[in-house]
Amino acid sequence: KQNLPTYTVEEVSQHTEQSTGIWVTYKEGVYDVTNFVNEHPGGEQILIAAGSSVEPFWMLYAVHKNPHVYELLESFRIGNL
Numbered sequence: 001k002q003n004l005p006t007y008t009v010e011e012v013s014q015h016t017e018q019s020t021g022i023w024v025t026y027k028e029g030v031y032d033v034t035n036f037v038n039e040h041p042g043g044e045q046i047l048i049a050a051g052s053s054v055e056p057f058w059m060l061y062a063v064h065k066n067p068h069v070y071e072l073l074e075s076f077r078i079g080n081l
């Protein structure tokens with residue numbers, strides 16, 4: 001996405017808790033899900049991906065393979081990898 005900052009994997013990996021913000025990646029996108037964690041239908045399981053990619057976990061939980069989930073994810077976008 002244009003006009004959004006670029007982050008490194010290293011920077012993303014430092015955002016794993018409420019105090020730093022909770023970031024995840026999906027493909028080239030970086031997402032701040034800090035405020036979504038408590039609303040996640042899958043509960044705290046989302047935290048397993050904190051600071052890294054959700055892709056391996058979404059492969060296991062196909063419930064995410066749905067347009068409405070990708071739309072929600074894009075609403076949290078803060079940058080690019």
Ligand code: HEM
Nearest residue numbers: 024033041042045046047048049054057061063066069073
């Ligand atoms: C369900 C979003 C990460 C596990 C869901 C649903 C959404 C969602 C919207 C409901 C889907 C539906 O019912 O149509 C997200 C987002 C994530 C994320 C935006 C990351 C940014 C994860 C991770 C896990 C996970 C990393 C790891 C295991 C689950 C499970 C459910 C679920 C188990 C099913 C809950 C149930 O129906 O009982 N997620 N998720 N999610 N998520 Fe996630």
